[in-house]
Amino acid sequence: MTAHPFMFGPASRQIFGIFHAAEDARPGDTAVLVCPPFGQEGLRTHRLFKVLAERLARAGVATLRFDFHGSGDSPGEETDGELDGWRRDLCCAHEELRRRAPTSRIVWVGARLGATIAVLAARNGRCDPARLVLWEPVIDGRRYARSLREEHVAAIDTTFCIPDLAWRRSLAREPDAMPEEVLGTLLSPKLRSQLGALVAESLPLTALHDTLVLTPPGDEHTAQWAAEQQSRHMPVRLAYFQHRLDWTSDPYPNSAMVPAGALNRLQGALYE
Known part of the structure; x- marks a missing residue:
């Protein structure tokens, strides 16, 4: 099993990626493009997606993982990060995967803000995924930002002997x-x-591909958004999925770095 790290994309906006070549690949097989989350959520899920890519490669599914511009091992500053540029990065990664797996059906697996960027990229017509798998997509930016702030304050409270009350x-x-x-x-x-x-x-789906949305039970906002897309006759399905992964912190009780249930669910989502 070979994992090949490399840089790709235009000279002015290089992107770091890792390609996991499929074992015993055959024409018409599936290939996966992983669209990672933002910030701490991306760090938290890094190992999970590495293990998923390795598992997929052993099953004959070529997989490309990459870091958006200004994040991870890609060039650029954090202060350069924004949705329009990241959307273009995703399309660039799609074209790179298409070049490396030219006969494969390409599925995008996006998590959190990475799933949101996948929706934005898939509807612009430049990319042609066969399926979107959206794992707890961010559909309300202000709610998302507030949840990150709350996690930030909680982390400060638990990390320092004398917390910074200004936050x-x-x-x-x-x-x-x-x-x-x-x-x-x-x-x-x-x-x-x-x-x-x-x-x-601002996140309408299109009929150019089918979409599977994975979200925890009780997530009414995402369920309502999926229902609205279904009312527009979009090929989208909502599936409830509970997992033992805390998106932003390692030491929380009952959290897991690489929950087996999440690996199984994401791998199964490629074909159902």
């Missing part, structure tokens, strides 16, 4: 304000503006 006061005073930093990651002014404008209505 908690700021959260109480302006609960819906867009943060400049969350859990060690900077948000560019443009990204803060884009998240502030991100609502379910």
